[in-house]
Amino acid sequence: MRTRAATTSHTGFMLPHRKASATVLTVVVLALGASVSGCSDSGDLAGSSPLDKHAAARTTTTYTASLADSGTPTAVDMQVTADRLRKRAAALGLKDTDVTVAGTVLTVVAPQSSAERLERVTATAVLEFRPVLDPAQAAKYGLGQQYDAMVCDKTTRATPSQPDRPTVGCDPSTGQKYLLAPTGLGGSDVESATAAFDSVSGSGWLVDLDFSPAGSATFTKVTGTLSQNTPPADQFAIVIDDHVMSAPAVNSAITGGKAQITGRYTKEQAQELAAAISSGALPVQLAADPATGR
16 A cells, blocks of 8 residues: 555565365367358369358356355345456456356356456455554464464465454565454445556556545544554554555555555556455355366
């Protein structure tokens, strides 16, 4: 996150994706059209042409949905999930993408060229802004052993958390672990997110955030409080799907209702992150299943 009143740490990021233990079977269907020439009266081949029509190859991938508390998603949960995935695909220009629902199974059919990006945008994408706490207080919150035992690196799995409780977080790109306070703001406080080139550092792409009026007021209040604290309690962590993206220090209250998520992203990564935030977090977690055939 970059603001005029905050220093920023840069981190790399790709939307995490929860995968089932079974290997995903991707079904590719290739439709071919052909133009066939006729023969002359003498029986000689008058001429032929190669295949001149190729319908785009398409992939079919199915996902099983579940809730964070292991409950069963409702029909409303599934419909909201399908609608938000369609919005993400449309925002990324991924045309001819079909999303259908049957019970707790969601099926995505898309051009093969879009399959890899669609895999990434099926992440839940829960966005949280959490104040950073002094790790010396971990035992106070019953997190001492968890904090001490965590080894933070690129292989570290995210620790599931509750928004109203402190938790332990990890930035896998830097190896930095954090003790985090309950959520100060969430994705519902963001009105829009847009990918843009980082013209200040020139090092990649970023995501511009615009808060809602209520979110802007909360952001100003929380950053004002954090600016009075001593390190590391003056930091405001940006967390997506329980992964810490960055945790910039705040030196004064931030007004204006805007912030940035930076991390030397590629254009595609920034677009995917912006699309996920703008569409809203998925109410379910999706795990890829072996396709059942076509």
